[in-house]
Amino acid sequence: MSRPAPEVVTPHLLRAWPLPALGRDKESRGRVLVVGGSRDTPGAVRLAAEAALRVGAGKVQVVTVASAATALAVAMPEMMVRGVAEEEGGDLTPDVVQVVEQLAPGCEAVLVGPGLQDPDTAADLVSRMLPVLRIPVVLDALALAAVTADPACLEHLQGRAVLTPNTRELAETLGWEQDKVDQDVREAALRLAARTGVCVCAGGDVTWTAHPDGRSWQGSVGGPGLGTAGSGDVRAGLVVGLLGRGAQPCQAAVWGAHLHGSAGDRLTARLGRQGFLARELGPQVPLLLSELEE
Numbered sequence: 001m002s003r004p005a006p007e008v009v010t011p012h013l014l015r016a017w018p019l020p021a022l023g024r025d026k027e028s029r030g031r032v033l034v035v036g037g038s039r040d041t042p043g044a045v046r047l048a049a050e051a052a053l054r055v056g057a058g059k060v061q062v063v064t065v066a067s068a069a070t071a072l073a074v075a076m077p078e079m080m081v082r083g084v085a086e087e088e089g090g091d092l093t094p095d096v097v098q099v100v101e102q103l104a105p106g107c108e109a110v111l112v113g114p115g116l117q118d119p120d121t122a123a124d125l126v127s128r129m130l131p132v133l134r135i136p137v138v139l140d141a142l143a144l145a146a147v148t149a150d151p152a153c154l155e156h157l158q159g160r161a162v163l164t165p166n167t168r169e170l171a172e173t174l175g176w177e178q179d180k181v182d183q184d185v186r187e188a189a190l191r192l193a194a195r196t197g198v199c200v201c202a203g204g205d206v207t208w209t210a211h212p213d214g215r216s217w218q219g220s221v222g223g224p225g226l227g228t229a230g231s232g233d234v235r236a237g238l239v240v241g242l243l244g245r246g247a248q249p250c251q252a253a254v255w256g257a258h259l260h261g262s263a264g265d266r267l268t269a270r271l272g273r274q275g276f277l278a279r280e281l282g283p284q285v286p287l288l289l290s291e292l293e294e
Contacts, residue, residue, distance in 0.1 A: 029058030030244030039090025044115030051237030113143030222261030230278030
């Protein structure tokens with residue numbers, strides 16, 4: 001069966017696909033859970049959590065390693081931070097699953113993956129965690145290892161999930177050579193979406209969002225300046241924040257990728273494409289949202 005032609009993401013397309021209206025208070029704007037981090041990479045969950053707030057989520061809760069929890073809680077006074085036990089190498093232990101099981105029912109969406117450090121540990125943790133989740137899920141970075149091991153691991157969510165790999169992670173998850181993915185990122189994203197039954201948002205300078213039914217969206221904002229440490233954590237945080245607001249999975253992915261890229265364009269215009277930091281992307285988002293929603 002032939003696939004629909006891809007849609008190019010423009011402000012006009014986004015305005016014709018409006019986000020759910022913001023509620024009047026923090027309780028009605030959606031609560032988001034961010035799970036990840038390690039002793040050596042605690043900042044990833046901060047970048048993602050702040051991005052979720054910038055895009056309009058009402059509350060954000062973070063679950064991370066105990067060694068980083070207090071510092072993150074002080075750095076992020078707007079958020080609740082729960083620290084859990086960590087392994088000798090500084091990664092989360094399976095204790096995190098019980099904490100997530102307690103917190104997730106009070107949330108509208110959960111992001112798993114930013115800052116996880118060991119692929120084998122991540123695959124084990126996420127495979128244990130997914131069965132207890134019944135809310136929309138975003139899997140980012142090493143959390144995708146669970147999908148590599150079992151493409152059906154998200155089946156119980158009935159499409160209420162988004163995968164946000166970069167092209168290297170997309171190749172690893174599919175089991176393809178990197179050159180094959182680079183030659184046709186759209187095809188790779190569509191294959192993974194069809195294989196898993198969930199939305200996939202992947203790419204670099206050009207971002208492709210793929211729906212399991214064959215629809216796809218091409219985003220071309222952002223450019224090389226986004227190739228900086230932590231940039232992907234921000235994008236994943238934007239996506240989960242929009243899910244928390246009530247957006248549908250591919251809608252959250254398309255809007256999130258566009259806001260992420262547009263924020264990069266704004267910084268590039270001011271600072272050049274070399275030297276801006278991932279943590280500078282989030283503050284650009286509220287004005288971009290306002291401009292798109294006018």
